[in-house]
Amino acid sequence: EVQLVESGGGLVQPGRSLKLSCTTSGFTFGDYAMSWIRQAPGKGLEWVAFIRNKAYGGTTEYAASVRDRFTISRDDSKSIATLEMNSLKTEDTALYYCARVDLLVWFGEMYYFDHWGQGSLVTVSS
């Protein structure tokens, strides 16, 4: 059974840092890309960050709202994905989901989120 468990959330002051972890099991972590998606209280879903697996270069992508502040990484030996968040703002307050990313390939490619964790709440407030 595929499982993703987020941890590391909490209350933090604006301008400070926080690191989220996504511990996975039930699949070969190194075969998949991973991503973080967030949901502000009472709002919709917002994609945050993405990291390809090593076979596709391990490259990263970020939403404009977090680029240069957030860093996604992966440790294939531990099956963990991490989101380091710096210079946090009140608007970063959200439930942060970790998701496994699968890939549909034809003459193009489409990445989609096929398994999700239960989320880790990050509250940025003074």
Add this chain to the structure above:
Amino acid sequence: EFVLTQSPGTLSLSPGDRATLSCRASQSVGSRFLAWYQQKAGQAPRLLIYGDSSRATGIPDRFSGSGSGTDFTLTISRLEPEDFAVYYCQHYGWSRWTFGQGTKVEIK
């Protein structure tokens, strides 16, 4: 800026009804770049449809996706009590993922 607009915002229906949810892209996105997710209150989203029309593993065949270009549809042929939830469409393109704002399907 690329935007996905879902309509209606809320759909009030009864169990057994057919639900038709719309997702419109602000520019043509071709085919196979759209997914749909279901989110129940207090739960994580669940993948329903990917590649416009392919059902995810374990998803009942009452859920179907269709469309191309700018207009996409999620259809639930006969609503079951467990289908009342919020539904999001999602596009992948240009190394970005964009979600619609969601459609809530509520019990009438």
